[in-house]
Amino acid sequence: MLVSYPRRMRIVGSVFSGVLVAAVIVGWIALPPHLRALFTPSQVITLLLVLFVIIAVIMAVAMSTVRADHAGLEIRNAVRIHKIGWHQVCGLVYREGDPWPTLLINDREDPDKIMLLGIQRTDHQRADRAVATLRRLRTEADAAR
DSSP states (O other): OEEEOOHHHHHHHHHHHHHHHHHHHHHHHHSOHHHHTTSOHHHHHHHHHHHHHHHHHHHHHHTOEEEEOSSEEEEEETTEEEEEEGGGEEEEEOOTTOSSOEEEESOSSSOEEEEOTTSOGGGTHHHHHHHHHHHHHHHHHHHHO
């Protein structure tokens, strides 16, 4: 069984989100009181909502995962979840320089492509091991059919 998530992306996303929140707080405190008084409550709420959306997008991508076993894969890319059986998999592309592997599914001639954001090149050997495990699971699933 494989469970993979982008370790460095989670660290970077968490740190960046924290820095962004700190920058907003420091920026607000650094504003002179007469300028802070010019902001209406709805403007402050809008700015906070924008901050929340930015952090939510960063963390949604950072929380991407790939789970695989002998039955198939469950891929969570940001907020979308794909459940794929090994019989649907046509190939797995992970070339030198690719930021993440790409799963080819459904049709060998014109396959659908799903990026595996839960496996990131920035995780180096951890990503290579995850791809090797996926390839081994696929080979075992093909042999079992």
